[in-house]
Amino acid sequence: MDKETFTSWSRAYASRSWRFEPVSQKDVLTLFEACDEYGVIPRGLGNSYGDQALNTGGGIVSLQSFVNEKELVVSDQGCISVTGGTSYEMLLSACIRQGWIVPVVPGSKSITIGGAIAADAHGKNHFHQSSISSCLIEMDVLIANGKVVKCSRSHESELFWATVGGLGLTGLILRASIQLGKNYSNNFNVQSGKYSNFEQLFEQFKETTVNHPYSVAWLDLVSKKNAGRGVIQSASPILESSETFSYKASKHITIPKVLPFNVVNKVNGGVYNAIRFNSHPSGIKRRQVPIPDFLHPLDRVKNWNNLYGKKGFFQWQIVVPETEELLLNEIIKRLNNLPLLPTLAVLKRLGSESDSYLSFCKPGWTLAIDFPFTNISCRNQLNDFDRELAKAGGRIYLAKDGGVNPEFLNEMYPRLREWKQIRKKFDPDNVWQSDLSRRLHLA
């Protein structure tokens, strides 16, 4: 089989791998015949920022041929069963039209359910709703011995919880059943306000996150004088409405193709952040916003990742435990002194942890920052923060990572050893592998 080049969403990472795209259940089972020492990794829509869905020298398996919009029918009890390759765009569109909503939605519609489960993904409502596993009923997982295992909280629960957040390294999620929530409108009630320094913003954010189901803060970390100033946006569902249900996002613009150079530099990074801050009016702004626009604001600029040119960018997403506010404050202030450009920064509040062995989310504050990828060692500039985070009980989000030092992992993920044992039980010969699993010694 000829190998082809696969890239990460950030374009900073790539691999040459062979592609396997089964078209029938029987076909899926022939997957392992093609595996060599580099194994195979499931791939959804390839929208992870790092090397999670890359497998240099080995195989990549995709379920895109199984996706079928017609099967997306919600039961009377609000349950839906979907193939692992179904995108959020397709799922949300079908659910909203039938009067339901997926309770946990990550920040892009171009993410598959399999990819979201493999990350135990969270949305802007994690503080109230927890992660995707909170609404996951059961899964069919193809494991390394070629068997398909049905697993849930009460049946094969080890496999269930090792697969949730397991980054594709326990098996291929063929199907998942999800419990949906009732939805009444095509819009959310959204309010937003801007705060001219981080202290003010953070105090307000604590209150907003308690009082609104969905909240997110955009931070300007480029400003030298007021690093951490920003805009808080929160949303609540509209409970009474008689309109016909439809899923309609506002029009998007498209960034043409991979630009040969990075247009995100210090000057226009600063200008972008300043415009974003200054263009928000003072006081609280209230309006009704189409649900997809609130959940996926970045999707309104299609292929925005191309702005970073051929070298791409990387994202550093951390969680700082609830009791470590000072550390969060420190990080925001000290980032300014590094030779890195924090072009886009987003803060969310996290609530309860799931039972997944590799759950990223725990009660606290999650900060996600995009930096242009300047050279091979640029990610090392954040090592000192990683060390301090690990000591304080914080974590790096492995589903987005491209360069954490594996020495911090046991501290960040106290159940990592247990997860490795379960993984070994279901995959003794390391069939499931990725660039990430080799880099972090997970398989």
Ligand SMILES: Cc1cc2nc3c(=O)[nH]c(=O)nc-3n(C[C@H](O)[C@H](O)[C@H](O)COP(=O)(O)OP(=O)(O)OC[C@H]3O[C@@H](n4cnc5c(N)ncnc54)[C@H](O)[C@@H]3O)c2cc1C
């Ligand atoms: C713009 C943007 C915003 C984002 N916002 C959020 C957010 O708000 N919250 C959040 O939690 N995450 C967020 N993410 C990260 C995203 O949820 C994860 O990276 C997710 O895993 C990507 O899914 P994918 O379908 O693109 O999978 P891929 O990138 O193709 O794969 C990601 C991982 O999932 C595994 N995987 C994929 N499909 C399967 C399957 N069927 N069975 C088993 N394993 C599988 C792969 O092996 C790999 O380890 C965001 C990403 C982007 C690009």
